[in-house]
Amino acid sequence: MRREDLLKLPSMPAAGPSYPAGPYRFIDREFLVITYETDPELIRAGLPEPLEPIEQAIVHYEWIKMPDSSGFGSYTESGLVIPARLHGEEINFVCQMYLDDDPPIAAGREIWGFPKKYAHPKLEIVKDTLTGTLEYAGQLVAMGTMGYKHESMAGNGEVTRATLSKTQVNLKMIPGVDGHLEICQLVAINLTDIVVKGSWIGPGRLHLVPHVNAPVADFPVKRVVGAHHYIADLTLPFGRVVHDYNKEAADAAAPTGLAAE
Numbered sequence: 001m002r003r004e005d006l007l008k009l010p011s012m013p014a015a016g017p018s019y020p021a022g023p024y025r026f027i028d029r030e031f032l033v034i035t036y037e038t039d040p041e042l043i044r045a046g047l048p049e050p051l052e053p054i055e056q057a058i059v060h061y062e063w064i065k066m067p068d069s070s071g072f073g074s075y076t077e078s079g080l081v082i083p084a085r086l087h088g089e090e091i092n093f094v095c096q097m098y099l100d101d102d103p104p105i106a107a108g109r110e111i112w113g114f115p116k117k118y119a120h121p122k123l124e125i126v127k128d129t130l131t132g133t134l135e136y137a138g139q140l141v142a143m144g145t146m147g148y149k150h151e152s153m154a155g156n157g158e159v160t161r162a163t164l165s166k167t168q169v170n171l172k173m174i175p176g177v178d179g180h181l182e183i184c185q186l187v188a189i190n191l192t193d194i195v196v197k198g199s200w201i202g203p204g205r206l207h208l209v210p211h212v213n214a215p216v217a218d219f220p221v222k223r224v225v226g227a228h229h230y231i232a233d234l235t236l237p238f239g240r241v242v243h244d245y246n247k248e249a250a251d252a253a254a255p256t257g258l259a260a261e
Helices: 040-046 102-112 158-165 245-253
Strands: 024-037 058-069 073-086 089-099 116-118 120-126 129-136 139-147 168-175 181-189 192-202 204-208 223-236 240-244
Touching: 024 139, 024 204, 058 120, 058 139, 073 102, 073 120, 073 168, 089 102, 102 116, 102 168, 139 223, 158 192, 158 223, 181 245, 204 223, 240 245
Parallel strands: 089 116, 089 168
Antiparallel strands: 024 058, 024 223, 058 073, 073 089, 120 129, 129 139, 139 204, 168 181, 181 240, 192 223
């Protein structure tokens, strides 16, 4: 294989790439987001510098069902998002993610640094209840429930569109062949081409179970603030590096002034 051909491949392995080239379009992406209060010291400990916590010690626990995803197929994911600040801008730090499909795990980790692991999340309507569950290694580690479509959000979806448009930040860590982190960055992403198809709020509850390999319960629930259910089409574009830890370390180690001469 010629170098020119190799450099055109979207992903490994060359014989059958794990995922195609992006950007990636999602149709009828369905969200259940339960927002809750937790311990502010745990949030501070869970945010990598230079991210800073916001005034409220809140976490968003999410289930996302994706029935039509270009290049990835149909899958569901679940995880934790922590609202934070980066250089004064309010962002969402994606802390943990669990999903049931190999291509988006590989792409999510390799391109954007999404903290994805294989597990078994599920989002479904059970009678009058929107129900999200997450199982890891055969054990239930999260369950969220929301009254189904209790209150439709008024307007044209601007509030929900703004929620989806908010900058997401991931901690991307990929080791090199020597075992050290060849890539250690904060990566930012902004979803685009967002079309909100429905949005509802209502009562919600969240139960988290301690698990060593899916530690969602490390951010315990003090009080549920609210629950939000919405459906939208959107595009996941490529991201951008907003902080490079290796470069920062190299710059700090470099001699300065007269010593450099």
